[in-house]
Amino acid sequence: MPDLPSTLPTSGWAAPGAGALLEISLGAIAANYDMLNARTGSAICAAVVKADAYGLGARQVAPVLEQAGANVFFVAHLEEGVRLRAHVSPRARILVLHGPMPGTPRDFTGHDLCPVLNSMEQIADWRAHARRAGSPLPAAIQVDTGMSRFGLSLVDVETLAADPALLAGIGTRLVMSHLACADTPTSPANAMQRARLLDMAARLPEAPLALSASSGIFLGPDYHFDLVRPGAALYGLTPDAARPNPLHPTVRLRARIVQVRTIGAGDGVGYGLTWRASGPRRIATLGIGYADGFLRHGADGGCAWLGEYRLPILGRISMDSTTIDVSDVPDAVLDATTHVDMIGPRHSVDDVARCAGTIGYEVLTALGSRFHRAYLPQAA
Structure with a gap:
């Protein structure tokens, strides 16, 4: 700046x-996206704009990111997705990390939002909504690879693998997880979570994979898979406190x-x-x-x-x-x-x-x- x-x-x-x-530099945000996109090779570089683009204003930031090349956006809550839809093009895909809460599936389809399904209950709710709609509905599936926060457990995944009908009507567009220690490149937890994602994804319907957010991008190509979802790095925060910030x-x-x-x-x-x-x-x-x-x-x-x-x-x-x-x-x-x-x-x-x-x-x-x-x- x-x-x-x-x-x-x-x-x-x-x-x-x-x-x-x-003062918020939209040019710097776009430049950070360009740099991150260049690091990720063939993987899709999405953009996380939850919490009002980390407090900087999703209404102003998201169109700039879309112009820079982002066409997949992540938010945390349904209401964030609804607000964001008005500020990006109809082509943009918006994924809601917390998934559909009871009584909200119609709001997802009404605003062209894709839920991230984190539990068997959310899967059942989305499956029932697809049955009522009479056609398959897209969703991402999150698996818990070791952070013990969001996502399906290994037992849940094994249950789905044993009974594919539990995913009837759900078009799995992404299987994802989240790294707990990506900002510590030497942590053995990173490789452990990567291996668990591959193991759990092999038991689910074939779909693109995603594991890395901002810091994970800097762990290298083995962690990029098919999609990365930077958030903090877009806004200039350091991905690794032990090294100079490249953003x-x-x-x-x-x-x-x-x-x-x-x-x-x-x-x-x-x-x-x-x-x-x-x-x-x-x-x-x-x-x-x-x-x-x-x-x-x-x-x-x-x-x-x-x-x-x-x-x-x-x-x-x-x-x-x-x-x-x-x-x-x-x-x-x-x-x-x-x-x-x-x-x-x-x-x-x-x-x-x-x-x-x-x-x-x-x-x-x-x-x-x-x-x-x-x-x-x-x-x-």
């Missing part, structure tokens, strides 16, 4: 009353300085007065807090940036505000038009996550609606 100025003219910003500006950052979060003051030795900052100055300090209060999704736990070791200046967070993050140390910054650049980077070129989403003791997924999906959002277009 281009290094934008830290001082924004109020008249040039569409929402001068907002406390922070979240483009997609967001920049800049918070407005609301007030600047000088405090003296012994003065405390924030709720609980958990930080106290050892001497005179110049501090700034920002219009961003945990109600905006900037995690409260991010205060410990967290910081903002203004150009080359690292600005440590002082004390606890409040609901609507965060306090930083600006003692080293020239006073001339500190006023109500100054914005500091909370996420930016020197402090990535993954860096923020480490300070908060969490993962980049949570940081992205937590980003709130109070920011003014600016979508940077794709390059011409």
